[in-house]
Amino acid sequence: xxxxxxxxxxxxxxxxxxxxxxxxxHDPNVRIIESNxxxxxxxxxxxxxxxxxDWVRDLNDQxxxxxxxxxxxxxxASRIGISRDTTVVFYGDKNNWxxxxxxxxxxxxxxxxAKVMDGGRLKWEREGRELTRDxxxxxxxxxxxxxxxxxxxxxFRDGVLKHIEGRGQLVDVRSPExxxxxxxxxxxxxxxxxxxGGHIPGARSVPWARAIHPEDGTFLSAEKxxxxxxxxxxxxxxQPTVAYCRIGExxxxxxxxxKYLLGFDDVKNYDGxxxxxxxxxxxPVEK
Amino acid sequence: xxxxxxxxRDLLEELRSVDSDTRGEILIxxxxxxxxxxxxxxxxxxxxxxxxxxxxxxxFAFATNRSDGSRDYHFAVQNxxxxxxxxxxxxxxxxxxxEPLSTIQALPQDIAYEIFGRTLSMGxxxxxxxxxxxxxxxxxx
Numbered sequence: 495x496x497x498x499x500x501x502x503x504x505x506x507x508x509x510x511x512x513x514x515x516x517x518x519x520h521d522p523n524v525r526i527i528e529s530n531x532x533x534x535x536x537x538x539x540x541x542x543x544x545x546x547x548d549w550v551r552d553l554n555d556q557x558x559x560x561x562x563x564x565x566x567x568x569x570x571a572s573r574i575g576i577s578r579d580t581t582v583v584f585y586g587d588k589n590n591w592x593x594x595x596x597x598x599x600x601x602x603x604x605x606x607x608a609k610v611m612d613g614g615r616l617k618w619e620r621e622g623r624e625l626t627r628d629x630x631x632x633x634x635x636x637x638x639x640x641x642x643x644x645x646x647x648x649x650f651r652d653g654v655l656k657h658i659e660g661r662g663q664l665v666d667v668r669s670p671e672x673x674x675x676x677x678x679x680x681x682x683x684x685x686x687x688x689x690x691g692g693h694i695p696g697a698r699s700v701p702w703a704r705a706i707h708p709e710d711g712t713f714l715s716a717e718k719x720x721x722x723x724x725x726x727x728x729x730x731x732x733q734p735t736v737a738y739c740r741i742g743e744x745x746x747x748x749x750x751x752x753k754y755l756l757g758f759d760d761v762k763n764y765d766g767x768x769x770x771x772x773x774x775x776x777x778p779v780e781k
Numbered sequence: 782x783x784x785x786x787x788x789x790r791d792l793l794e795e796l797r798s799v800d801s802d803t804r805g806e807i808l809i810x811x812x813x814x815x816x817x818x819x820x821x822x823x824x825x826x827x828x829x830x831x832x833x834x835x836x837x838x839x840x841f842a843f844a845t846n847r848s849d850g851s852r853d854y855h856f857a858v859q860n861x862x863x864x865x866x867x868x869x870x871x872x873x874x875x876x877x878x879x880e881p882l883s884t885i886q887a888l889p890q891d892i893a894y895e896i897f898g899r900t901l902s903m904g905x906x907x908x909x910x911x912x913x914x915x916x917x918x919x920x921x922x
Contacts, residue, residue, distance in 0.1 A: 531902050534864045538812065550900050572889045587862055615862065627809075 502716030504757025529586040529596040571637035575640030585611035589711040595746040649762035663735040664697035672700040688772025692781040708717040738764040785788035788876035812868035836908035838863030844919040885920035
């Protein structure tokens with residue numbers, strides 16, 4: 495695997511290697527954060543001194559379908575012992591799918607000193623690196639978050655409607671079966687959550703996992719990513735772009751690729767995604 | 782609940798009585814006890830018809846007969862990160878092996894949520910329920 499700095503990314507500082515993480519396990523200015531779909535994985539073994547941020551329990555409001563508010567995020571950040579200056583490094587299962595989701599939520603609160611460990615848990619494990627069940631002793635902090643900013647990296651349904659009226663770029667990162675409307679969820683997942691199948695008009699179909707090497711979960715080089723998104727799909731990095739999936743988690747991964755690795759000027763994640771769009775009355779759907 | 786095998790009922794009662802952290806520890810301890818299908822029962826590559834549908838951890842399920850007519854259930858979990866699948870396999874082996882086939886066939890599939898908790902993601906829930914479904918199918922054969 496080529497070094498991250500040799501892969502031609504526009505913003506390569508958002509990615510760190512497993513080797514980098516291994517040398518910063520005890521760095522007081524770095525907090526390693528594991529974020530998984532499988533709730534047992536962290537407890538079964540994690541990178542030494544890593545804390546867990548669970549996408550359901552820690553990032554979402556427990557009543558309203560929305561993310562944490564300022565006070566809740568401040569509480570989370572204080573609990574995991576970070577300050578505004580701490581470098582947070584996310585990693586997780588599913589080729590960093592949930593890690594990118596957590597990274598995205600942290601960006602809504604302006605914690606820009608954030609990185610993703612290339613390859614995630616899969617690569618760390620395949621390299622035979624240490625996993626521990628020791629829960630780190632964390633000194634809580636007094637983190638004061640700014641208000642959540644939903645303007646830069648997030649878009650709501652009305653924004654998507656305006657976006658498609660203006661023939662803006664959309665990337666549907668779900669499986670081809672979901673894009674075509676054949677299924678309402680990815681293969682091997684239950685067919686539920688939306689009343690209509692298909693995609694938002696004009697959306698290009700680029701399943702999120704095309705951006706990684708499946709054997710170790712690392713991101714493709716910029717050249718290969720450009721081949722997919724720019725050449726094959728004819729996306730213009732200068733034009734506003736919206737990524738979506740089913741609930742906004744897979745599209746966080748693509749948002750990360752487009753915004754940081756390829757340097758798109760304006761990329762937003764539509765977290766309402768198909769569970770909202772596929773249930774809305776009267777919105778256009780394409781099959 | 783009363784119709785559940787007593788070992789499974791006892792486990793569910795224990796899981797209900799603890800907080801989510803302790804539940805996780807119990808499930809991980811169970812996953813640690815998981816033993817893969819013995820080679821005298823099946824060896825890789827496992828047949829497609831033995832694959833648990835809808836389970837992303839690539840789980841294969843098998844059954845062997847006991848002399849009393851009941852069955853033992855065996856699993857192979859191909860995904861090394863499939864910790865929840867291993868926990869579920871271990872639970873099935875420790876609480877359902879040797880139980881009457883009619884009892885197995887009457888199991889509610891959503892027992893997976895009773896075991897792992899209601900915060901189980903939809904994807905994980907589907908896979909774990911499918912493991913129960915596969916055991917029920919094996920008992921019905």
